[in-house]
Amino acid sequence: MPTIAIILGGIKLKLVTVEEHYDTDRNIKEFNQYSEVKNNNPRQDQLRPDLVDFSNKVAYMDKYGIDFQVISDAGNSPQVLPDQYAVDGAHAQNETLAENISKYPDRFAGLATLPANTPDEAAKELDYAVTKLGLKGGIISGSVNGQFLDDPKFEPIFAAADKLGTTLYLHPGVISNDQKAMLYDSKAYNALGATMMAGAMWGWHMEQGIQMLRIITSGIMEKYPHFKIASGHWGEFVPMFPERIDGFSPIITDLPLKFSDYYKRQVYLSPSGMFTAPQMQLVLTEMGADHIMWSEDFPYVQSGNEVRQFLEQADITDAQREAIAHGTAETVFDLK
Template identity: 35%
Template sequence: MMKLIGIEEHFLTAEIRDAWHAIGLDASDPSVAFHSGTLERRLLDLAEQRLALMDESGVDVQVLSLTTPALHDLGPQAVDLARRVNDAVAEAVARHPDRFQALATLPVAMPDEAALELQRCITALGFKGTMLCGRVGTRNLDHPDLLPVLRSAACLNAPILLHPRVPEMAVRTAYYSGFSPQVDAAFATYGLGWHYDAGVQFLRLVLAGTFDRMPGLQVILGHWGELVLFYAERLAALDRVAGLAHPIATYLRRNLYVTASGMFLPHYLERALATVGADRLLFSTDFPYQYRTGRDARRFLENCGLGEAAKAGFAHGNWMRLISDQIRA
């Protein structure tokens, strides 16, 4: 059968969970409370139970990434924590090299240290890229302070999976509140807020000229482009005022990859295909959040409507090409 690689598949460690609780992140980020029960058990497992669930869904390889909000709210203590997490994940990959790959966990509040850790992860540990969760404190990803991380990724040919995180409190209060606490939290996160936030972060990188300065930098958006692709025609109107080197459509086809994140909807795939092209489609299941039984992932691949060459690219070929020219030790 065609090899199937899921590139947005998450994990958590007990140490990171405890670090979130130690700084009281539960009070400001409702997603912290989502990591409990069955979800937490699946996130914490990097061994046989995860492999069994992969087999059940039809996924051959998971590219492991730390779940949101990652280390974005931790200060200097995140430097050593990131190294320990990355070393532990590297050990899991070494135990199952044909089943796991990894994205680097970075201490992004310390950008210079984060850039060095990304270099270590790519060149020494064999990781394939990194995952960032939008804002770092009050700083958006286009903030000048965070340039070392972006430059490191560009120099290493390391793609950045730009993952959603909860919008800041003022945005949540203005747009996502006024219902019950449970509805407010869901509306601001997986219901809608997460996805607008991630899409806005990517567009801020575009409008800040990031891809003019670093044309080789590659970003991955999950959930079929975090709403960006569905407004490509409206975004094109910004070309008149943005002062960029290229139309926004160029950055969508040159600097953006799009993945499914378990949203197995053929009409979303068709939109992504039309906007970014077949060679920029990646597969993912958003494990464990979108996990469903019955070889769901494999069935979607087999019935997605793509021709055989494009289907192979979607399943694994586009990802393997994206990471093929990374720098190694």
């Protein structure tokens, strides 16, 4: 992996970002044709060149000093297609991702799209993607047709990830219409306001925090201690509450460890372009730099020089900076 030489206190800081995204023309066409979930980004057509063309990604990385990206498809992915299209769609998406990575092996690694609503097929695809295509884990976006991942039907996915010792990235997804209507629609503001509140402003992240709470509380990490979870947006609210959750957990579970023990053992966090000092300090306090990675959420977020400058200028030690910039990601995604 090349190092872009930007000097910080005499140290050349290598920068790896881990929640960066791509798409394919085939998936865009199938999503528009078959998906019952609305496009969750109104700029999708505008962003197409940066999603589809990997040379655009490299040019952006070179311009702003990003050495390496871990790429995945999120949101408008084959995961949300009807089952009869999701399996083949996810497989095609992963084949294309691996082909693109092969052209730039020193700049990209990838995470597999999983047809999560067909868990046995998702487990097979994860195994194939990791063992045959060389991808570094899988990604699941939001709840799955309104179902949370603690449902026993999804256990094959966790069993496969555990056997492989790999990482699942839990990315936000579009929440259900029922959730949106109950929690976010209001006569006090317009429909666009409700959509934003239910999505990138708040709702996606709250639902994904609930996803994490349910996964750990249901005992999945007790049963499967060898897989890892990556979580963006500074942990989707969860790092604010581990002590509170620990206090109530004995009422609802008899797991041998506290919620926070599982969380701090198997979960790794990144900012997803939320370059904000208070959240960074909170997550550092709760998790430590060895559980923090860096991410921009490209191309949905394009922060330019801030991607590197925020981390370079952050009020942290050089050792923490190195871990967050590349060391943790290299461990979590086996980039060495």
